[in-house]
Amino acid sequence: MTEDDHRFAELLAAVSPEVAALVRAADDLVRRTDPAVVRVVWAHQRTVGYGVGPKKMSEHYAYLAAHPKHLNLGCNYGAHLDDGGLLGGTGTNMRKMTVRTVEDLEDPRLVPLLRAAREERLTALGRS
Template identity: 40%
Template sequence: MSAEKSGSFDDIVRLAPDAVQPVVRRLRDLVLAADPETCLVVQLGYRAANFGVGTKKMTESYLHIIPHARWVNLGFNYGVALDDPDNLLEGTGAKMRHVKIRSMAECANPALVDLIRSAASERKNALGYN
């Protein structure tokens, strides 16, 4: 499958193992509630749902959801620029960080919504949308 092949969010859910499908859906709902104007682009080859201020994956996207066998990565494309007082972010990349979400209970952490809002704000400010 081509990495660039587009699809729907439901396709991402279907590609995810049954155990993490509810987490995938809940994370999407959190993103949409935190940033109702977000642009969603699904790349089936990466098994990723990207959220951003536009369709460009590396510059306009601020967050992605990627399901794995036992968790879902809530990835922040510019995570190094975000305040993370609860130390949820993991990773050592030059820009990206992620949070591994393993359960619906972890989705209820209000710090996740703060990170999502912060990520959306960072991209909007960096690209001059505010």
């Protein structure tokens, strides 16, 4: 088991079983959508970052934030993406969706959005 896996297990242990199920499902979705994704877990913050590299502020394109009764799945630069109305928020860059059930992750707009978020980061970093 890697250090990342240990931190992920710590995060899961720190939340309710219901939220842990949401975290697992969302993590699986992101990792299936982008098999090359770099995952960074901050168990103490109950967050997970996903990117084209480990740097949170420049290379990450998506994140999970676990809350007591729900999960936020967001895009670090979602304000610059065509999300089809999926994401909410008013920040300059970040946008998120609230996940209350595993079925929320079946929205057909989600996988294309995650792919677009990844591509946006690669383009912004001159790696596409």
